[in-house]
Amino acid sequence: MSRNPFFSLIARENNRLTFMGDATHVVHVFVLEEGLIRVMLLPGGEVRFPKTWAIAPGLDDVPREGRDRMDLSGFTLPAYLFAETAEEFVVTTPAVRLTIRRDGFFCRWETRAGNEWTTVASDRATQSYNFSWWDDKVYHYLKREADEMYFGLGERAGDSNRMGQSYRLCNVDPMGYSARTTDPLYKHIPFYVTWKKSARTAFGLFYDTLSDCTFNMGKELDNYHGHYRYFVADHGDLDYYFIAGPAPADVTRCFTWLTGRPAFTPKWGLGYSGSTMSYTDAPNAQERMNEFLEGCRKHDILCDSFHLSSGYTSIDGKRYVFNWNRDKFPDPKAFVQHYLDHGVKLCPNIKPCLLRDHPRFAEAEAAGLFIKDAEGRPAQVQFWDETGAYIDFTNPRAYDWWKARVTDALLDYGISSTWNDNNEFEIWSDEPLVDGFGRQRRACEAKPLHTLLMIKASREAQAAHAPGKRPFLISRSGAAGMQRYVQTWSGDNYTSWETLRYNIRMGLGLALSGISNTGHDIGGFAGPAPEPELFLRWVQHGVFLPRFSIHSWNDDSTVNEPWMYPEITPYVRDLIRLRYRLIPYLYDLLWRYHTRFEPMMRPTFHDFPNDPRCFEENDDMLVGGKVLVASVVEPGRRDRRVYLPQGASWYDYWSGDYFAGGQEVVLPAPWDRPPLLVREGSILPLNLAEQHFAELADERGFAVFPCRGEGAMDDRFFEDDGESLVDPNGTHGEWRVTINATASELQVQVAPLGTVAIPATGVKLLFPRQESRVVRAAAGCIVTDAIGDQWREVTVLP
Structure with missing residues (x-):
């Protein structure tokens, strides 16, 4: 084993410090924010992946060719202190102190609590990095403390605390997975939050890589090294970000900001979305699809959209993306319009792999649009019940071809959204090559990059087709930064009580990892049909998730639908009505996610x-x-x-x-x-209108849960038409509700701002019926007051 390299400072350019060890190993340290410091360690001195698609500080997007890793735009680049001795370097901001041992570049991280510095992380004292000692992989070993808890890493199975476990980030399609044990899963989010119980402080680590990688959170022991945890990536660079707390909320918010502004999707994307594979797989697919609308009408089930499964593209049971099966759907435009006439938007399934007998395979092959093998032929992969080839989204021609197909095969038919599915890019050979935007490289080095570029291309097509309106996309797979484009879900789960329980933890882990516009397949996707009680409890949970879709492929060919069990259909109908009552609150949370980077769902x-x-x-x-x-x-x-x-x-x-x-x-x-x-002191915006299928209405009201004693409540809630583009820093509609509580009365003011106005019928405030204090409105307003079964209803009239 070689000795540790000894590092010297060779350059200090504003907020980038460059160190060199033994003439070959280079490390860059970037002071980006007071609580955000980045370390990029290059054992050979050269960057292997000079571009990043994850880093977009507060931005809506990055170029399709990626962002240069040395680009520091978007960061405040604060002042900092730097000192060096014969043994170490010290970098200090008001929030973080990084001490680096010159011998081996061992790092120790401290954060400030008041006037005290607390050590929160240290590199393992024995061999923390791979200075070309072992192989070509990327390693980072950290000392593991007994009081640490780990959260995040995206949608991982099992308990929320990742301590003592090992996880593989390698996007796969594990249909029917166990939400308690299966690993790996669909998404690639190499970020986690560490909570130090004794110090009650948190920090985050994000490894900016698109390579398959492993996080061992203390499952492995080795007597020679003490207790440790580590990250190892198969390819790429060691380029990581240290995010100071002090609380988990601070870390998550900073990481979300770092990887890009979450998409502000249309309001209708928060409504109920129907789906099942059975309808489009049936030979009489359009008739079956119309049965769904009839079921919604018959049972008065509120619905905004339908996930159109890939059977609409089938030929002899196989899926051929962008191909309409005209036997099943003789007139796609009329079919789409029929759904729109009922207030239901279609979200069609699209897949990034063309089967080898796809009608357009030869066209795409001739244009060089596929990921290729060593001989330059389309690299064949297993896909569904056939082999095919993946589109190479790092090839600008392929990227543009995809946008054109989304447009002429879907958007031109009146469809306004896409469901990007089966986009894990399961390439298991090291040989296939990608264009790499003119810098050819092996596909296996960055498979999730194609997922990001696929959804980016789909989004660009939708934005160009309907300028002025916000695109809506779904994606099953993804990587850090995917929140800039899509709503997502936890994939093809298995029907069981255990799945219901652990899907909750999966969703919260994903939300802590910057992605909270998400949900699950309600009722379970694969396996047996849910029994009535399980289905109902799943709906009860699902109505509170940003994505609310009942989707299934049951073993017995039954379909999970709101009316699948007549004895509980009234309950399901009322739960969906509760969902629609709460949509203004969810929509405001989506706006806060978009503008303040706050997760919509979160653990307590x-x-x-x-x-x-x-x-x-x-x-x-x-x-x-x-x-x-x-x-x-x-x-x-x-x-x-x-x-x-x-x-x-x-x-x-x-x-x-x-x-x-x-x-x-x-x-x-x-x-x-x-x-x-x-929570006491909360105001919830609600939709109090009476609503029916295909007759959705909106009447803004507010549920108020006032301070029991003296206290002030003052909150604002976003309001717009639900689909037009909005500038986060521009003018938009808001409601401002202010309530000052005393022991004897509640002083209420409802103020419309921007494009909002109080209707002539007034605005209702709902208080718990036990609330007996006198309610007084602002000068010039009239108040009516009535006690109902659940609420005390107060109407403020202009």
């Missing part, structure tokens, strides 16, 4: 890091910072025990009962009402 410790119990494994979920969802994940239960985080008090949404935080309570959990709590 995100908002209550000072309560140690919130870090224990649980099945609870915060929707924004105001709503606590306690889903039932066990059969036969008619109540739910839930721990209420300390630091807040809580109202039962249904009964109005009031609970102090820091205690366990048992809530009723009947089939018609999911356990639901709202």
Whole structure:
């Protein structure tokens, strides 16, 4: 084994420090923000991947050819202190102190709590990096402390705390996966949050790589090295970002900002989306599709969209992207318009692989659009029940060809969205080559790059086809930065109670990793049909997720639909109505996600890091910072025990009962009402209109859960037409609701801002019916007051 290289500072250019060790090894340290420092270690001195597609600080996108890794635009590049001695270098900002040992470049990270510096991370004291010692892979070993907990890494199976586990980030299609044990899964998010229990502080590490990689979070032990955790990537560079806390919320928000502004998708994307493979696989597909609309009408199920499965492209049971099966759909334009006439938008499935007998395969091959083998032929991969070749999205001609096909095969028919599916790019050979935007390289070195470029190309096509409107896309697979383009979900889950429980944890891990416009296939996708109780409980949870879609491919050929069990259909209908009542709140959370980089869903410790119990494994979920969802994940239960985080008090949404935080309570959990709590001092924007299928309406109102004693409530809520482009820094509509509480009265003011106006019928405020204080409105407004079954309704008239 070679000795450790000894490093010297060779250049200091503003916020980039360059060090060299033994004439071959180069390290760049970038001071990007007060709480954000980057380390790029290059054992051979050269960058292997000079471009990044993940880093877009506060930006909507990056060029399709990628962003130069040395580009520091978008960062504030703050002032910092630098010192060096014979043994070490020290880089200090107001939030982070990085100490580097010159012998071996071992790093120690400290963060500031008040006037005190606390060590939060240290490289392993024995061989923390690969200075060309072992192989061509990229390694980073860190010392592991007993008081550490690890969260994130995207949608990982199992418990929320990743401590003691090992995970492989290698995008695959594990249909029917176990949400408790299966690894790897669909997405590539090499980022995690460390929580230091003793110091009550957090930090994040993001490894900017698109290579298959592994995170070992303490599952491996080696007596010679002490306790450690590590990251290893098969290819690329060691280019990592240290994100200071102090709380997990700070880390997640910074990482989301770092990897790009989340897409502000249209409001209709938050509505119920129907889907099943069975309809489009049927020989009478259009007739079956019309049955869905009839089912929604018959049972009065509110619906905004339908995920059109790939059977619409089939020939003899195989899928041929961009090909309409005219036997199943003789007139696609009329079919699309029929759905639009019922207020339902279609989101068609598209796949990035052309089967070898695809009608356009020869055309694409002649144009050189495929990922190629060593002889320059299309590299064949297994895809569905055939072999085919993936489109090479790093080839500008292929990228543009894809955009043209999205347009002429889908958008020109009246479709306004795309469902980007089967886009894991499962290439298992090291031989296939990609264009690499003129710099040819092996496809295996950055498979998720094609996923990102596929959804980027689809989005560009949609934006060009409907300028002025916000595109809507779904993608199953993805990588860091995918939030800039799409809504996503946890893939083809298995139908079971266990899946329901662990899908909750998967979704929260993904939200902590910057991606929270997400959901699950409600009821389970693969396996047996869900029994009525499981289906109902899954719907009860699903109505609170940003993506709410019931989608299935059941073993017995049945279809998961809202009306699949007549005995519970009324409950399902009312739960979907609850969803639509809450859409203004979800829409405002989407806007905050877009503008403030705050996750829409989150674990309780995100908002209550000072309560140690919130870090224990649980099945609870915060929707924004105001709503606590306690889903039932066990059969036969008619109540739910839930721990209420300390630091807040809580109202039962249904009964109005009031609970102090820091205690366990048992809530009723009947089939018609999911356990639901709202934080004291919260205001929720609601849609109070009576709604029916194909007759959606909107009437803004607000549910108020006031401070029990004296206190002020002042909040703003986004409002627009739901689909037009919006400048985050421009003028838009808002509601401002202000309530000042005293022991005897509530002083209320509802102020429309921008394009919003109070209607002549007024604005309703719903208080828990137990609220008995006098309500007074601002000068010039009239108040009416009435007690209902659940709410005390106060109407503010202009």
